[in-house]
Amino acid sequence: MKTTLGFFGAGKMAEGILAAAALQKDFDPQAVLMAEKVPARAKELAKKYGVRTTPDAKDVAKAARVIFLAVRPQDLAALAADVKPLLTKKTLVVSIAAGKSLATLKKALGREVRLVRVMPNLALRAKEGMCAICPAANATKADVARVAKILNGAGRTVVLPERNFDAVTALSGSGPAFFAFMEQAMAEGGRALGLPPDAARLLAEQTMLGTAAYLRQSGADLETFISGVATPGGTTAAGMDVMRASDFKKVVAATLKAASDRSAELGK
């Protein structure tokens, strides 16, 4: 049976990517082979998407032409030891392993294999993911286009040089937790003003979602948008005065710097 798409690891992120690939017109679930060690998980994915599974990553390495490497970074060495002898220049490996550089991947998987590194985020699972893509020198333009086409089914993609990946890891990789923290702060602020907890969360979350949707749709300049909402003497202006007088932007910048520094450290 012909296998076009493979997965090393069939966890949360792999499922997000599979769901994106499944949206493509020419998607054939029987041409997908996923390596998954846990039988119950393999069964679940086979039932849900109609894909084939195997407990042995070597089967995927032998059969697939495009393989998403979606095991946890600490499992890369063990996986690579198994599959390295089977990967050729005909194979394109797309790694989403956080912190694993193209140089590290090349060393682990062999010089021949074509590589693309991707930094995704969890929102992939809601088809609103943000993925940064960086091809290795031996990957072709067609490789990048192919990867982007799959990932665009689960959100947005941007091609960036690898030197930007620690910053990407901080902003969009870890970002969902930071935005959730902001939502939590807004909901808690609403509760302090007497709102019921569920309503406070809904008001905060839908406002976050709606604001992002409006900004995307209108392409509005952020400062112009803020001034437009904050009419002088009004309620928004009263709140914005507090925000602008605070260290809010400094705290956000320090948050991103800490995450980026940690990403650089882990990648060493």
Ligand SMILES: NC(=O)c1ccc[n+]([C@@H]2O[C@H](COP(=O)([O-])OP(=O)(O)OC[C@H]3O[C@@H](n4cnc5c(N)ncnc54)[C@H](OP(=O)(O)O)[C@@H]3O)[C@@H](O)[C@H]2O)c1
């Ligand atoms: N989650 C995020 O927000 C996020 C964001 C950016 C990047 N990433 C990256 O995405 C990758 C996957 O993350 P995840 O959250 O999807 O992890 P996950 O749910 O733990 O999935 C990893 C899967 O790979 C399996 N696995 C490990 N070694 C294997 C092998 N040799 N053969 C077959 N299967 C194997 C694991 O099985 P066992 O459980 O049995 O070991 C597990 O099911 C990681 O490298 C992470 O750095 C994640």
